[in-house]
Amino acid sequence: MTRKKLEGNGMWESSRMMLPEHKAAINERERELRRRKRIELDESEWERISAMMAESLERRKPITLRLYDPYEARAAEGVVERIDVPGGRVRLDGVWVRVKDVESAALAD
Structure with a gap:
């Protein structure tokens, strides 16, 4: 059973707890990915x-x-x-x- 947790992304998937700082960082990163660039008009x-x-x-x-x-x-x-x-x-x-x-x-x- 322990071996399964260490394979792939098992350690993170088995963890049910997320720190508020991690959640805020994930949300900020997703927001930055949606950011539009300014259009340059001629x-x-x-x-x-x-x-x-x-x-x-x-x-x-x-x-x-x-x-x-x-x-x-x-x-x-x-x-x-x-x-x-x-x-x-x-x-x-x-x-x-x-x-x-x-x-x-x-x-x-």
């Missing part, structure tokens, strides 16, 4: 996104911005109220969004 895509944000500001058209988040899909929707170029941010319906987090944009029809 100059033409930035120009297209900037034009859409400017159109939303001028014509009060709703816009949807897909935003970078390392762990989940995020989006901001609304009408652009203000564009802060030096601060690198845009305000949609009272909420400031960092421009460097914008991955794509779509104007509502």
Whole structure:
């Protein structure tokens, strides 16, 4: 019986106890494996996104911005109220969004 515990992964499989530190480390590792990388947009895509944000500001058209988040899909929707170029941010319906987090944009029809 003892020999079986020492073969393969038997020692770990037979152990029913896991320290909280080990569980936290396993959870953190799994979270890091799901981490998304930031998309690098080319100059033409930035120009297209900037034009859409400017159109939303001028014509009060709703816009949807897909935003970078390392762990989940995020989006901001609304009408652009203000564009802060030096601060690198845009305000949609009272909420400031960092421009460097914008991955794509779509104007509502």
